[in-house]
Amino acid sequence: TSSEASSSKSKVIDQFIRMGFPEESVIKAIQDYGEENIDEITNTLLNYAEAESTNNNSNLSDNNGDSNHYSGLSSSDEENEINYPHEEGRLQALIKMGYPREEASIAIERCGENAGVAEVVDFIFAAQMAREFDEFYAEPYEPIINSNKRRACSEPPTRRRIPNTAMASDEELIRLPNPMIGFGVPNEPGLMTQRPVPLPDVARGPPYFYYENVAIAPKGVWAKISSKLYGIKPEFVDSQYFCAAARKRGYIHKALPWAERCAQMTNKIRKVLEKDDKNLFVQKEIIEQCKRWNLVWVGKNKVAPLEPDEIEKLLGFPKDHTRGGGITKTDRYKSLGNSFQVDTVAYHLSVLKHLFPKGIKVLSLFSGIGGGEVALRRLQIPMKVIVSVEISEVNRNILRSFWEETKQMGDVLIEFKDVQALDDHKIEELMDHYGGFDLVIGGSPCNNLAGANRVSRTGLEGDQSSLFFEFCRILDVVRRKAARMRR
DNA sequence: AGCAGGATGAGTCCCGTT
């Protein structure tokens, strides 16, 4: 903020501090490597962070308050953001930071006039990483840095050759990370794993899209999904890091299991608790059972299954979101069970906030009770257009009443019953009418993938789960049409 | 209809031991 010369430097520092690294470490790393060697700095900082977390993770309070003002998503982000209103200003800043003029100006053009310098820098990084990713295809070496073995990635990126057979099997095997904390979680600055792999070139261009399904699917399913979605690697996250609901989803999210049928169990537990001898074993057993059946404490010695209201809250929906309009309790359980966890999705979608200040146009497939829409509203991203596809009537009613209640700016909510009814021609027509879509979002049916299914766990080709291919089809049409519209 | 209870089982991964 003092002078322009120093502001470009502090920009780099700021960026790392915002990623959760201690300020002094950042400064030291930059002194050691020079601010242009971002990769080296990142590796060094990761090493520090790992050493820190293994040595002592208990004495966080010893730090004085000054050093931990890196509150991930807080509004201070916006205040620190230095906007260069004129293209020339931003270009100069980037060149000063050491980026080639040509690369910088392309990035500025692609990011639009409202983009801040930090965003443009992100874009350049992504482009650089994408190029490296391409090399991988030309000349095989280990593509994915295993998050659990950070040591392997903290070394300089030596390119180890691996046999071709390993390449083939890698396509089949997408390993679930443990723990599933995604690319980092609010209030846990130290935790960063499994950053989504840089986008392959084919995935570039609008619209953004967001796909979700159960993490623990039959073997090969996620590899197939990934290959159909431009080879982008899935991100696996457990919502327990965002709310009190612990479920593992691939993207990306998590919903609640069916846990309302356990009257017997609650009585058993009450009886046990009323006895005197509650030894350690019994206590452990009780906690175990509560977790298994998803019971909550509702009084002395009393546990109970979750009410729909409570599930609503856990999943991040507004109170009574699924209530009313003649909806039965069973239907509420069912609809909620199939939904997004709003906080988790909102965290992922938060990157869109500054990209669409004037509103976003969304194609929402398998909308359900509108988890994606609620997440966008939570982020205060105005929704100009929602085209929603949802087969269940009760769910469509819920989404419509949410829409009417919240009065989005465009007042446009178009509903379709069936993804298959949304044919290619219809999509193009809608895109012509509204000027394209900014985001395609949806989670396709998990029935035939979910472990709890005893009857028809038939995989991605199953009756319902095969609708995933409709997601791909629609996304592809939207992308190609968008490309044509840009010309 | 709506609701609650209960039976139904396998694929996958983790983690400890051999």
Next chain:
DNA sequence: AACGGGACTCATCCTGCT
């Protein structure tokens, strides 16, 4: 490496009651 036990899972179907 290989093996085995344990834990886990956006489910489905049927029954019986109100």
